[in-house]
Amino acid sequence: MSTLQEEITSRKTFAIISHPDAGKTTLTEKLLYFGGAIREAGSVKGKKNTKQATSDWMEIERQRGISVTSSVLEFDYNGHHINILDTPGHEDFSEDTYRTLTAADSATMLIDAAKGVEAQTEKLFKVCSMRGIPIFTFINKMDREVREPFEVMEEMENVLGIRSYPMNWPIGMGQNFFGIYDRHARKVELFNPDNPSDVEVKQISGPEDPLLDELVEPSFLSQFREEMELLDVAGDPYDEDKIFRGELTPVFFGSAVSNFGVQNFLEHFLYFAPSPVGRESDQGFVEPVQDLFSGFIFKIQANMNPKHRDRIAFMRITSGKYTQGMTVNHSRLNKTMRLAQPTQFLAQDRSIVEEAYAGDIIGLFDPGTFRIGDTLAGKGNFQFAEMPHFSPEQFAAVSVKDAMKHKSFEKGIQQLTEEGLMQLFQTYNRYPEQQIIGVVGGLQFEVLEHRLKNEYNSDIHLEHLPLTIARWVTGDEKELDTFRKKQRNLAVDRDNKLVALFENEFQMNMAKDKYPNLVFHENSFTG
Numbered sequence: 082m083s084t085l086q087e088e089i090t091s092r093k094t095f096a097i098i099s100h101p102d103a104g105k106t107t108l109t110e111k112l113l114y115f116g117g118a119i120r121e122a123g124s125v126k127g128k129k130n131t132k133q134a135t136s137d138w139m140e141i142e143r144q145r146g147i148s149v150t151s152s153v154l155e156f157d158y159n160g161h162h163i164n165i166l167d168t169p170g171h172e173d174f175s176e177d178t179y180r181t182l183t184a185a186d187s188a189t190m191l192i193d194a195a196k197g198v199e200a201q202t203e204k205l206f207k208v209c210s211m212r213g214i215p216i217f218t219f220i221n222k223m224d225r226e227v228r229e230p231f232e233v234m235e236e237m238e239n240v241l242g243i244r245s246y247p248m249n250w251p252i253g254m255g256q257n258f259f260g261i262y263d264r265h266a267r268k269v270e271l272f273n274p275d276n277p278s279d280v281e282v283k284q285i286s287g288p289e290d291p292l293l294d295e296l297v298e299p300s301f302l303s304q305f306r307e308e309m310e311l312l313d314v315a316g317d318p319y320d321e322d323k324i325f326r327g328e329l330t331p332v333f334f335g336s337a338v339s340n341f342g343v344q345n346f347l348e349h350f351l352y353f354a355p356s357p358v359g360r361e362s363d364q365g366f367v368e369p370v371q372d373l374f375s376g377f378i379f380k381i382q383a384n385m386n387p388k389h390r391d392r393i394a395f396m397r398i399t400s401g402k403y404t405q406g407m408t409v410n411h412s413r414l415n416k417t418m419r420l421a422q423p424t425q426f427l428a429q430d431r432s433i434v435e436e437a438y439a440g441d442i443i444g445l446f447d448p449g450t451f452r453i454g455d456t457l458a459g460k461g462n463f464q465f466a467e468m469p470h471f472s473p474e475q476f477a478a479v480s481v482k483d484a485m486k487h488k489s490f491e492k493g494i495q496q497l498t499e500e501g502l503m504q505l506f507q508t509y510n511r512y513p514e515q516q517i518i519g520v521v522g523g524l525q526f527e528v529l530e531h532r533l534k535n536e537y538n539s540d541i542h543l544e545h546l547p548l549t550i551a552r553w554v555t556g557d558e559k560e561l562d563t564f565r566k567k568q569r570n571l572a573v574d575r576d577n578k579l580v581a582l583f584e585n586e587f588q589m590n591m592a593k594d595k596y597p598n599l600v601f602h603e604n605s606f607t608g
């Protein structure tokens with residue numbers, strides 16, 4: 082029997098961050114395939130016309146054929162227990178996506194080699210980098226005519242501000258993709274376009290090894306050798322500390338669809354990626370390996386079963402071990418409760434969890450007892466650090482059409498905000514007062530409308546506002562006073578923190594120039 086320590090350290094919990102179409106579904110499928118979690122790669126997530134979507138729980142998801150909310154996939158590989166936190170791949174992603182990242186201990190950034198760093202990757206990267214977690218990079222689609230590897234790395238540095246250390250390097254690309262060279266293991270993995278998953282591996286002494294002359298066409302080989310020389314001379318040195326702090330990203334090249342380079346990535350990743358990391362609480366740092374069970378809710382998903390209209394609260398276990406039916410303390414409510422029938426997520430199936438360890442994610446049946454950020458612990462009454470809110474990108478004033486329904490509308494708005502579907506602001510110093518909803522992706526508005534109607538019997542009116550940025554404002558009291566009086570589009574969030582809403586960057590920069598002693602925070606954490 083393995084010890085608590087062994088169980089916990091064998092775990093790796095990470096999220097894949099990418100822009101839609103970079104190949105996240107494809108990469109996830111291949112990873113699960115290695116773990117034997119799915120027999121046949123190609124069935125992780127239902128796309129538009131597949132009926133068996135992983136999360137077709139919500140009607141909107143079914144109507145649109147997309148996955149609105151993120152889920153968790155897990156598999157075992159070589160003695161490791163791996164949890165992949167899936168973030169929605171659709172353009173209309175939500176704050177949920179950001180919060181999911183708080184449950185991850187590391188991230189894999191997936192980049193389409195032809196497109197480089199794209200908008201959503203940049204946003205998600207920022208959140209990971211704020212948390213200082215290690216970030217691994219998989220540069221995908223090398224079987225196509227793509228951009229030069231150096232160009233992509235340079236873009237990563239310019240746009241994201243992260244330096245990279247290529248763990249392997251591609252030889253050629255597209256029609257002339259010969260494979261990858263693993264710089265540490267000094268081996269080449271040869272790409273066979275006719276049978277890509279049949280990878281031939283050759284041990285070599287280094288890029289100059291004459292064996293390569295037999296395997297690779299001269300022009301591609303000489304380019305490869307030049308690039309390797311350049312990397313050795315001008316590239317960043319290998320530095321594990323920097324990798325752990327998220328300042329240097331190990332880079333891997335491959336072709337997910339061909340299942341090429343995926344295993345190489347997976348093996349290095351498992352070596353580097355941190356085992357479950359503890360979290361800060363109001364009573365100090367909580368270490369993962371200890372007898373005390375604890376965890377926090379990072380996501381709430383409603384209507385997984387429309388017939389029962391239940392909600393599932395996703396909990397990241399922070400320390401210790403969960404056993405079926407255990408009793409825990411709910412810190413915010415200061416209440417003892419029994420955790421009945423949590424579910425775990427293996428590929429598509431939901432199953433009852435009997436035990437789970439720090440690093441794992443379990444889904445708890447939620448009759449309305451949980452909020453985002455809630456802490457549960459075997460004993461004691463502490464609270465994990467609060468979860469930050471990030472700037473929404475779309476805003477609308479919300480009101481109920483039928484004033485008679487006001488009460489249930491207010492209840493709905495309140496509950497859906499707690500669930501984390503959207504952010505709720507109240508206009509500041511403006512009459513009549515208005516409630517403003519902020520979302521990251523427009524789809525959230527549709528979900529909001531749908532759920533208020535179906536669950537709270539309230540038809541709503543949404544007046545879309547020409548605003549795109551929220552900043553939490555602090556600073557010099559006197560200046561803040563003037564700001565409060567003169568600035569347009571001010572609001573307060575649920576914690577009564579002052580928030581300035583802007584139409585665009587230009588307008589925000591004007592305010593920054595005008596009020597040099599105020600700080601405009603990008604999230605509620607520092608605000």
Ligand code: GDP
Nearest residue numbers: 101102103104105106107170221222336337338
């Ligand atoms: P997601 O939106 O990030 O989940 O992307 P998908 O995994 O659905 O992939 C988007 C498209 O890119 C699909 O048509 C994939 O078959 C294709 N794709 C994924 N990986 C590769 C790759 O390595 N090479 C090529 N040529 N196409 C790929």
